[in-house]
Amino acid sequence: MAKLQVTAKTKIFRIEIVLVDAEPLIRRVVEVPGDMSLAVLHQVVQAAMGWQNAHLYEFDIHRVRYGPPDPDWDDGVVDDSAVTLSRLVGAGDTAGYVYDFGDDWQHLLTVEAVTAPEPGVRYPRCVDGQGACPPEDVGGVPGYAEFVEGLGDPAHPEHTELVEWWGSDRVDPHHFDLAAADRALERLAWTPLPAGRA
Known part of the structure:
Protein backbone atom coordinates (compact mmCIF):
# COMPACT_ATOMS: atom_id res chain seq x y z
CA MET A 1 0.00 0.00 0.00
CA ALA A 2 1.36 3.41 -0.99
CA LYS A 3 2.12 5.93 1.71
CA LEU A 4 -0.35 8.79 1.93
CA GLN A 5 0.97 12.25 1.15
CA VAL A 6 0.45 15.49 3.07
CA THR A 7 -0.32 18.24 0.54
CA ALA A 8 -0.78 21.99 0.79
CA LYS A 9 -4.56 21.32 0.94
CA THR A 10 -4.28 18.89 3.87
CA LYS A 11 -5.78 20.19 7.09
CA ILE A 12 -3.98 19.22 10.29
CA PHE A 13 -6.18 18.51 13.31
CA ARG A 14 -4.67 19.12 16.74
CA ILE A 15 -6.53 16.77 19.10
CA GLU A 16 -6.33 16.48 22.86
CA ILE A 17 -7.06 12.95 24.11
CA VAL A 18 -8.02 12.66 27.79
CA LEU A 19 -8.62 9.43 29.68
CA VAL A 20 -11.86 10.29 31.47
CA ASP A 21 -11.89 10.19 35.31
CA ALA A 22 -8.27 9.01 35.57
CA GLU A 23 -6.15 10.45 38.37
CA PRO A 24 -3.57 11.75 37.93
CA LEU A 25 -4.56 13.25 34.59
CA ILE A 26 -3.65 11.09 31.59
CA ARG A 27 -3.70 13.00 28.31
CA ARG A 28 -2.02 13.23 24.94
CA VAL A 29 -2.05 15.92 22.26
CA VAL A 30 -1.63 14.68 18.70
CA GLU A 31 -1.61 16.33 15.31
CA VAL A 32 -3.09 14.27 12.49
CA PRO A 33 -4.14 14.81 8.87
CA GLY A 34 -7.87 15.50 8.64
CA ASP A 35 -8.17 13.08 5.73
CA MET A 36 -7.25 10.21 8.05
CA SER A 37 -9.95 7.57 8.52
CA LEU A 38 -11.35 6.97 11.98
CA ALA A 39 -9.90 3.45 11.79
CA VAL A 40 -6.41 4.95 11.50
CA LEU A 41 -7.23 7.56 14.17
CA HIS A 42 -7.94 4.58 16.44
CA GLN A 43 -4.38 3.39 15.78
CA VAL A 44 -3.08 6.88 16.59
CA VAL A 45 -4.93 6.91 19.92
CA GLN A 46 -3.63 3.43 20.75
CA ALA A 47 -0.01 4.31 19.95
CA ALA A 48 0.05 7.76 21.56
CA MET A 49 -1.69 6.64 24.74
CA GLY A 50 0.37 3.47 25.07
CA TRP A 51 -2.43 0.92 24.68
CA GLN A 52 -1.71 -2.40 22.98
CA ASN A 53 -4.69 -2.64 20.59
CA ALA A 54 -5.80 -5.89 22.23
CA HIS A 55 -9.51 -5.10 22.65
CA LEU A 56 -12.51 -3.74 20.79
CA TYR A 57 -13.16 -0.01 20.53
CA GLU A 58 -15.75 2.47 19.34
CA PHE A 59 -16.02 6.18 18.57
CA ASP A 60 -19.12 8.24 19.42
CA ILE A 61 -19.37 11.39 17.31
CA HIS A 62 -22.55 13.46 17.31
CA ARG A 63 -24.41 10.44 18.73
CA VAL A 64 -23.34 8.16 15.89
CA ARG A 65 -21.24 5.10 16.73
CA TYR A 66 -18.23 4.25 14.54
CA GLY A 67 -16.03 1.18 14.74
CA PRO A 68 -14.97 -1.98 12.97
CA PRO A 69 -17.91 -3.68 11.25
CA ASP A 70 -19.09 -7.08 12.47
CA PRO A 71 -20.16 -9.14 9.44
CA ASP A 72 -22.20 -11.47 11.65
CA TRP A 73 -24.23 -8.84 13.46
CA ASP A 74 -25.73 -5.49 12.49
CA ASP A 75 -25.35 -3.45 15.67
CA GLY A 76 -25.79 -0.02 14.07
CA VAL A 77 -22.08 0.81 14.15
CA VAL A 78 -20.83 2.70 11.08
CA ASP A 79 -17.63 1.34 9.49
CA ASP A 80 -14.87 3.60 10.82
CA SER A 81 -12.59 2.83 7.86
CA ALA A 82 -15.11 4.46 5.50
CA VAL A 83 -15.20 7.93 7.12
CA THR A 84 -12.57 10.60 7.61
CA LEU A 85 -12.02 12.87 10.56
CA SER A 86 -12.51 16.09 8.57
CA ARG A 87 -15.99 15.01 7.40
CA LEU A 88 -17.22 14.60 10.97
CA VAL A 89 -15.63 17.23 13.20
CA GLY A 90 -14.07 20.68 13.18
CA ALA A 91 -12.26 22.95 15.62
CA GLY A 92 -13.92 22.89 19.03
CA ASP A 93 -15.81 19.63 18.44
CA THR A 94 -15.51 16.62 20.73
CA ALA A 95 -15.78 12.89 20.26
CA GLY A 96 -16.00 9.96 22.61
CA TYR A 97 -13.76 6.92 22.24
CA VAL A 98 -14.08 3.79 24.35
CA TYR A 99 -11.43 1.10 24.40
CA ASP A 100 -11.93 -2.38 25.90
CA PHE A 101 -15.62 -2.83 26.61
CA GLY A 102 -14.75 -4.81 29.74
CA ASP A 103 -12.42 -2.28 31.39
CA ASP A 104 -14.41 0.52 29.70
CA TRP A 105 -11.60 3.04 29.17
CA GLN A 106 -13.50 6.19 28.20
CA HIS A 107 -11.58 8.88 26.32
CA LEU A 108 -12.64 12.39 25.36
CA LEU A 109 -11.14 13.71 22.13
CA THR A 110 -11.28 17.48 21.63
CA VAL A 111 -10.28 19.16 18.37
CA GLU A 112 -8.23 22.09 19.68
CA ALA A 113 -7.39 23.56 16.27
CA VAL A 114 -7.36 22.93 12.55
CA THR A 115 -4.28 24.32 10.80
CA ALA A 116 -2.17 24.10 7.67
CA PRO A 117 0.63 21.52 7.59
CA GLU A 118 4.23 22.53 8.26
CA PRO A 119 6.67 21.59 5.47
CA GLY A 120 8.93 18.68 6.36
CA VAL A 121 6.95 17.72 9.47
CA ARG A 122 5.85 14.12 9.97
CA TYR A 123 2.16 13.57 10.72
CA PRO A 124 0.68 12.08 12.78
CA ARG A 125 2.80 13.23 15.68
CA CYS A 126 2.45 13.56 19.44
CA VAL A 127 3.27 17.05 20.69
CA ASP A 128 2.30 16.98 24.37
CA GLY A 129 0.97 14.79 27.13
CA GLN A 130 1.12 13.74 30.73
CA GLY A 131 0.54 10.68 32.86
CA ALA A 132 1.39 7.04 32.30
CA ASP A 172 5.00 6.02 38.34
CA PRO A 173 1.51 7.16 37.31
CA HIS A 174 2.91 10.61 36.50
CA HIS A 175 5.52 9.35 34.02
CA PHE A 176 5.18 10.42 30.40
CA ASP A 177 7.84 10.12 27.70
CA LEU A 178 6.93 12.48 24.85
CA ALA A 179 9.69 11.20 22.55
CA ALA A 180 8.54 7.58 22.99
CA ALA A 181 4.89 8.50 22.37
CA ASP A 182 5.87 10.35 19.22
CA ARG A 183 8.11 7.49 18.02
CA ALA A 184 5.18 5.10 18.42
CA LEU A 185 3.40 7.06 15.66
CA GLU A 186 6.21 6.77 13.10
CA ARG A 187 4.74 3.63 11.53
CA LEU A 188 1.58 5.60 10.66
CA ALA A 189 3.49 8.50 9.05
CA TRP A 190 2.27 10.18 5.91
CA THR A 191 4.86 11.51 3.46
CA PRO A 192 5.58 15.08 4.68
CA LEU A 193 4.75 18.22 2.74
CA PRO A 194 7.92 19.18 0.86
CA ALA A 195 9.63 22.46 1.76
CA GLY A 196 8.34 25.42 -0.21
CA ARG A 197 4.84 23.94 -0.64
CA ALA A 198 3.02 25.53 2.33
Missing part, protein backbone atom coordinates in the same frame (compact mmCIF):
# COMPACT_ATOMS: atom_id res chain seq x y z
CA CYS A 133 -0.90 4.75 30.36
CA PRO A 134 -2.52 2.19 32.69
CA PRO A 135 -1.68 -1.46 32.08
CA GLU A 136 -4.13 -3.48 29.99
CA ASP A 137 -6.71 -5.60 31.86
CA VAL A 138 -6.23 -3.83 35.18
CA GLY A 139 -9.96 -3.23 35.69
CA GLY A 140 -10.60 0.22 34.26
CA VAL A 141 -10.17 3.49 36.13
CA PRO A 142 -11.13 2.04 39.57
CA GLY A 143 -8.87 -0.97 39.05
CA TYR A 144 -5.98 1.27 38.03
CA ALA A 145 -6.32 3.32 41.23
CA GLU A 146 -6.28 0.10 43.29
CA PHE A 147 -3.31 -1.17 41.27
CA VAL A 148 -1.24 1.97 41.98
CA GLU A 149 -2.21 1.93 45.66
CA GLY A 150 -1.49 -1.79 46.06
CA LEU A 151 1.91 -1.65 44.38
CA GLY A 152 2.98 1.32 46.49
CA ASP A 153 1.98 -0.18 49.83
CA PRO A 154 3.82 -3.35 50.96
CA ALA A 155 1.13 -3.83 53.65
CA HIS A 156 -1.69 -3.86 51.05
CA PRO A 157 -3.41 -7.28 51.01
CA GLU A 158 -2.86 -7.66 47.25
CA HIS A 159 0.67 -6.20 47.12
CA THR A 160 2.48 -9.51 46.54
CA GLU A 161 0.02 -10.65 43.87
CA LEU A 162 0.24 -7.28 42.07
CA VAL A 163 4.05 -7.32 42.14
CA GLU A 164 4.05 -10.82 40.61
CA TRP A 165 1.56 -9.74 37.92
CA TRP A 166 3.35 -6.47 37.15
CA GLY A 167 6.87 -7.80 37.53
CA SER A 168 7.96 -4.98 39.82
CA ASP A 169 6.89 -3.06 42.90
CA ARG A 170 7.37 0.25 41.09
CA VAL A 171 4.98 2.29 39.02
Whole structure:
Protein backbone atom coordinates (compact mmCIF):
# COMPACT_ATOMS: atom_id res chain seq x y z
CA MET A 1 0.00 0.00 0.00
CA ALA A 2 1.36 3.41 -0.99
CA LYS A 3 2.12 5.93 1.71
CA LEU A 4 -0.35 8.79 1.93
CA GLN A 5 0.97 12.25 1.15
CA VAL A 6 0.45 15.49 3.07
CA THR A 7 -0.32 18.24 0.54
CA ALA A 8 -0.78 21.99 0.79
CA LYS A 9 -4.56 21.32 0.94
CA THR A 10 -4.28 18.89 3.87
CA LYS A 11 -5.78 20.19 7.09
CA ILE A 12 -3.98 19.22 10.29
CA PHE A 13 -6.18 18.51 13.31
CA ARG A 14 -4.67 19.12 16.74
CA ILE A 15 -6.53 16.77 19.10
CA GLU A 16 -6.33 16.48 22.86
CA ILE A 17 -7.06 12.95 24.11
CA VAL A 18 -8.02 12.66 27.79
CA LEU A 19 -8.62 9.43 29.68
CA VAL A 20 -11.86 10.29 31.47
CA ASP A 21 -11.89 10.19 35.31
CA ALA A 22 -8.27 9.01 35.57
CA GLU A 23 -6.15 10.45 38.37
CA PRO A 24 -3.57 11.75 37.93
CA LEU A 25 -4.56 13.25 34.59
CA ILE A 26 -3.65 11.09 31.59
CA ARG A 27 -3.70 13.00 28.31
CA ARG A 28 -2.02 13.23 24.94
CA VAL A 29 -2.05 15.92 22.26
CA VAL A 30 -1.63 14.68 18.70
CA GLU A 31 -1.61 16.33 15.31
CA VAL A 32 -3.09 14.27 12.49
CA PRO A 33 -4.14 14.81 8.87
CA GLY A 34 -7.87 15.50 8.64
CA ASP A 35 -8.17 13.08 5.73
CA MET A 36 -7.25 10.21 8.05
CA SER A 37 -9.95 7.57 8.52
CA LEU A 38 -11.35 6.97 11.98
CA ALA A 39 -9.90 3.45 11.79
CA VAL A 40 -6.41 4.95 11.50
CA LEU A 41 -7.23 7.56 14.17
CA HIS A 42 -7.94 4.58 16.44
CA GLN A 43 -4.38 3.39 15.78
CA VAL A 44 -3.08 6.88 16.59
CA VAL A 45 -4.93 6.91 19.92
CA GLN A 46 -3.63 3.43 20.75
CA ALA A 47 -0.01 4.31 19.95
CA ALA A 48 0.05 7.76 21.56
CA MET A 49 -1.69 6.64 24.74
CA GLY A 50 0.37 3.47 25.07
CA TRP A 51 -2.43 0.92 24.68
CA GLN A 52 -1.71 -2.40 22.98
CA ASN A 53 -4.69 -2.64 20.59
CA ALA A 54 -5.80 -5.89 22.23
CA HIS A 55 -9.51 -5.10 22.65
CA LEU A 56 -12.51 -3.74 20.79
CA TYR A 57 -13.16 -0.01 20.53
CA GLU A 58 -15.75 2.47 19.34
CA PHE A 59 -16.02 6.18 18.57
CA ASP A 60 -19.12 8.24 19.42
CA ILE A 61 -19.37 11.39 17.31
CA HIS A 62 -22.55 13.46 17.31
CA ARG A 63 -24.41 10.44 18.73
CA VAL A 64 -23.34 8.16 15.89
CA ARG A 65 -21.24 5.10 16.73
CA TYR A 66 -18.23 4.25 14.54
CA GLY A 67 -16.03 1.18 14.74
CA PRO A 68 -14.97 -1.98 12.97
CA PRO A 69 -17.91 -3.68 11.25
CA ASP A 70 -19.09 -7.08 12.47
CA PRO A 71 -20.16 -9.14 9.44
CA ASP A 72 -22.20 -11.47 11.65
CA TRP A 73 -24.23 -8.84 13.46
CA ASP A 74 -25.73 -5.49 12.49
CA ASP A 75 -25.35 -3.45 15.67
CA GLY A 76 -25.79 -0.02 14.07
CA VAL A 77 -22.08 0.81 14.15
CA VAL A 78 -20.83 2.70 11.08
CA ASP A 79 -17.63 1.34 9.49
CA ASP A 80 -14.87 3.60 10.82
CA SER A 81 -12.59 2.83 7.86
CA ALA A 82 -15.11 4.46 5.50
CA VAL A 83 -15.20 7.93 7.12
CA THR A 84 -12.57 10.60 7.61
CA LEU A 85 -12.02 12.87 10.56
CA SER A 86 -12.51 16.09 8.57
CA ARG A 87 -15.99 15.01 7.40
CA LEU A 88 -17.22 14.60 10.97
CA VAL A 89 -15.63 17.23 13.20
CA GLY A 90 -14.07 20.68 13.18
CA ALA A 91 -12.26 22.95 15.62
CA GLY A 92 -13.92 22.89 19.03
CA ASP A 93 -15.81 19.63 18.44
CA THR A 94 -15.51 16.62 20.73
CA ALA A 95 -15.78 12.89 20.26
CA GLY A 96 -16.00 9.96 22.61
CA TYR A 97 -13.76 6.92 22.24
CA VAL A 98 -14.08 3.79 24.35
CA TYR A 99 -11.43 1.10 24.40
CA ASP A 100 -11.93 -2.38 25.90
CA PHE A 101 -15.62 -2.83 26.61
CA GLY A 102 -14.75 -4.81 29.74
CA ASP A 103 -12.42 -2.28 31.39
CA ASP A 104 -14.41 0.52 29.70
CA TRP A 105 -11.60 3.04 29.17
CA GLN A 106 -13.50 6.19 28.20
CA HIS A 107 -11.58 8.88 26.32
CA LEU A 108 -12.64 12.39 25.36
CA LEU A 109 -11.14 13.71 22.13
CA THR A 110 -11.28 17.48 21.63
CA VAL A 111 -10.28 19.16 18.37
CA GLU A 112 -8.23 22.09 19.68
CA ALA A 113 -7.39 23.56 16.27
CA VAL A 114 -7.36 22.93 12.55
CA THR A 115 -4.28 24.32 10.80
CA ALA A 116 -2.17 24.10 7.67
CA PRO A 117 0.63 21.52 7.59
CA GLU A 118 4.23 22.53 8.26
CA PRO A 119 6.67 21.59 5.47
CA GLY A 120 8.93 18.68 6.36
CA VAL A 121 6.95 17.72 9.47
CA ARG A 122 5.85 14.12 9.97
CA TYR A 123 2.16 13.57 10.72
CA PRO A 124 0.68 12.08 12.78
CA ARG A 125 2.80 13.23 15.68
CA CYS A 126 2.45 13.56 19.44
CA VAL A 127 3.27 17.05 20.69
CA ASP A 128 2.30 16.98 24.37
CA GLY A 129 0.97 14.79 27.13
CA GLN A 130 1.12 13.74 30.73
CA GLY A 131 0.54 10.68 32.86
CA ALA A 132 1.39 7.04 32.30
CA CYS A 133 -0.90 4.75 30.36
CA PRO A 134 -2.52 2.19 32.69
CA PRO A 135 -1.68 -1.46 32.08
CA GLU A 136 -4.13 -3.48 29.99
CA ASP A 137 -6.71 -5.60 31.86
CA VAL A 138 -6.23 -3.83 35.18
CA GLY A 139 -9.96 -3.23 35.69
CA GLY A 140 -10.60 0.22 34.26
CA VAL A 141 -10.17 3.49 36.13
CA PRO A 142 -11.13 2.04 39.57
CA GLY A 143 -8.87 -0.97 39.05
CA TYR A 144 -5.98 1.27 38.03
CA ALA A 145 -6.32 3.32 41.23
CA GLU A 146 -6.28 0.10 43.29
CA PHE A 147 -3.31 -1.17 41.27
CA VAL A 148 -1.24 1.97 41.98
CA GLU A 149 -2.21 1.93 45.66
CA GLY A 150 -1.49 -1.79 46.06
CA LEU A 151 1.91 -1.65 44.38
CA GLY A 152 2.98 1.32 46.49
CA ASP A 153 1.98 -0.18 49.83
CA PRO A 154 3.82 -3.35 50.96
CA ALA A 155 1.13 -3.83 53.65
CA HIS A 156 -1.69 -3.86 51.05
CA PRO A 157 -3.41 -7.28 51.01
CA GLU A 158 -2.86 -7.66 47.25
CA HIS A 159 0.67 -6.20 47.12
CA THR A 160 2.48 -9.51 46.54
CA GLU A 161 0.02 -10.65 43.87
CA LEU A 162 0.24 -7.28 42.07
CA VAL A 163 4.05 -7.32 42.14
CA GLU A 164 4.05 -10.82 40.61
CA TRP A 165 1.56 -9.74 37.92
CA TRP A 166 3.35 -6.47 37.15
CA GLY A 167 6.87 -7.80 37.53
CA SER A 168 7.96 -4.98 39.82
CA ASP A 169 6.89 -3.06 42.90
CA ARG A 170 7.37 0.25 41.09
CA VAL A 171 4.98 2.29 39.02
CA ASP A 172 5.00 6.02 38.34
CA PRO A 173 1.51 7.16 37.31
CA HIS A 174 2.91 10.61 36.50
CA HIS A 175 5.52 9.35 34.02
CA PHE A 176 5.18 10.42 30.40
CA ASP A 177 7.84 10.12 27.70
CA LEU A 178 6.93 12.48 24.85
CA ALA A 179 9.69 11.20 22.55
CA ALA A 180 8.54 7.58 22.99
CA ALA A 181 4.89 8.50 22.37
CA ASP A 182 5.87 10.35 19.22
CA ARG A 183 8.11 7.49 18.02
CA ALA A 184 5.18 5.10 18.42
CA LEU A 185 3.40 7.06 15.66
CA GLU A 186 6.21 6.77 13.10
CA ARG A 187 4.74 3.63 11.53
CA LEU A 188 1.58 5.60 10.66
CA ALA A 189 3.49 8.50 9.05
CA TRP A 190 2.27 10.18 5.91
CA THR A 191 4.86 11.51 3.46
CA PRO A 192 5.58 15.08 4.68
CA LEU A 193 4.75 18.22 2.74
CA PRO A 194 7.92 19.18 0.86
CA ALA A 195 9.63 22.46 1.76
CA GLY A 196 8.34 25.42 -0.21
CA ARG A 197 4.84 23.94 -0.64
CA ALA A 198 3.02 25.53 2.33
